[in-house]
Amino acid sequence: MSQSTRSVSPDVGQTATTSRVVTIARTEIKRTVRSRSLQVLMVLMLTATVLIFRTAGTGSGFSDQEVVGLLGLPFQLIVPIAAILTGAFSISGDRESGTLRLLLGLPSSRTEVVLGKFLGVGTVITVGIASTIAVAALVSHITIGSDQTAILLGIAGPTILLGWGFLGFAIGVSAVAPTQKRATAITTGGYLTLLFLWEVVVAGAHYAVTQRLPEPPLPGWVSALELGNPIIAYARAAEAFGVSTVAPLRVTFGLIRGSDTSSAAQAGAVLPTQPPDFVAIVVLGLWIAVPVAIGTLRFRRADI
Template sequence: MSTLAVAKKDFLDVRRAKIVWFVSSLYVLIAVLMFYFGQNNADDPEFYYALTGLTGNGAMILTLVALVTAYLAIAGERESGSIKYMLSIPNSRRDVVLGKFLTRSAVVVGSILVGFGIGAVLGVLWYPSIDVEMFLGALALTILFTLTYVSVAVGISAATASRSRAMGGTIGFFFVTTVLALFRMVSFALDWILNDIFSLELSRNALTFIEAVMSPLMAFFGAMDLVFPSQASRTAPDSPWYLEGEVMIVILLAWLVVPLVLGIWRFERADLG
């Protein structure tokens, strides 16, 4: 077997998971609600408000879709012992990790395409005009962002030997990089630790950059400036270069690659008993 063979077999398993279908359905519901309320009681509804709503608000749901879909990809099979059968076929451990990543990515991207597809149909039906370039840019950025969470979840799953540890690591990652970051608690903590305790006197811009490096969600919000008009910009015009959208894309790419590489490295050295 190979990476693609592992992915094909795994896809047959993951598509039967009811929790995956449930959280994916929530994202589709978000798409419908954003485009409905964007035009409801509006004489001249603007497409980009609905699209920014789907892109920004939908990101929270997509983190759950990605993590729920991928966190047991390998840890679940290690705990049950079925991973030994998969490796005896034979497959390399790298094939297993990459195959699982491809499968879980396909499921998540499928949810995104359905959500954006419904949004496109509703946009044509309910809005005076749609911006195709903006729409495709938002779709591409959303896919990249969501795949970073798939990579993290697969990486955690590859590095842990049980369901409980995979779940704990995934919940911890979600809580710190998503929940706390969204409520600016990460920013406050960085300011307190780096400036108040260590007296580094870092600027607000520097702290914002560190927060983006620590949280794919914050990097995603920073990269949204590349897609949406200036009136929706989240970055001040005089911000330094390291807060530009292109830098945020590089950070997201790092989040896509590094957890997967570390997961492969850890899994290749794991004692499977």
């Protein structure tokens, strides 16, 4: 009898864990859907999508790939902000309000709380992106008169990975930060660094190693370090999915000469060794998994 009980109990425990994670995820879905900031961002993303295809339908001369590539710009701006705003508040907000202690006493383990909130917010973000892609397919058929579904599906996958990547970062920070303000400050600062200062980070790393700024021919590790930015990885992942017209949304200061492979080729420079496109998908996967894993480990040891 005791042997039978021991053999069954792991499955029972796993079922109970899954049930608690799903319950937390459902609760988080309801709360996230009611977020006014997320609703506003969703409207902005849909509006940008309609405007892009309406402009393309007025005879602007854009190819189908270029029109879909333009969608990558609002996606790179709005999707990360949506993931940060919803993810950063998820755990630190409950900790600050005292709701977290009640949740942990149901009983739910801290790991289950992190996973449940991560899956709940991620589901809402995925549905939002899928809805935008569906609207884009409909609007493209109306304004351009051609079916863009295949190309739009090519950008949907990387956009979902981008959203989950920034969500992983935000959830990891939220699990560690004791207050909403600190979680928001860290995640917003991280996003702004990736958007405005990543070239400075890469050039600084190169200068620390070689005592000079990067110039052609660039070493392969510089390209690899650049690809560590999820925004840059997003554009490369889109290429892996068959959409080659997505440009990374970033600010450059000309510190890394020759990082633009097209201009470098025109200048006759020796091109750096570029990692394969599928590496960008791996990078986005790491942004999803690593911050959540680190945040969960820290959260399990935190004094609440």
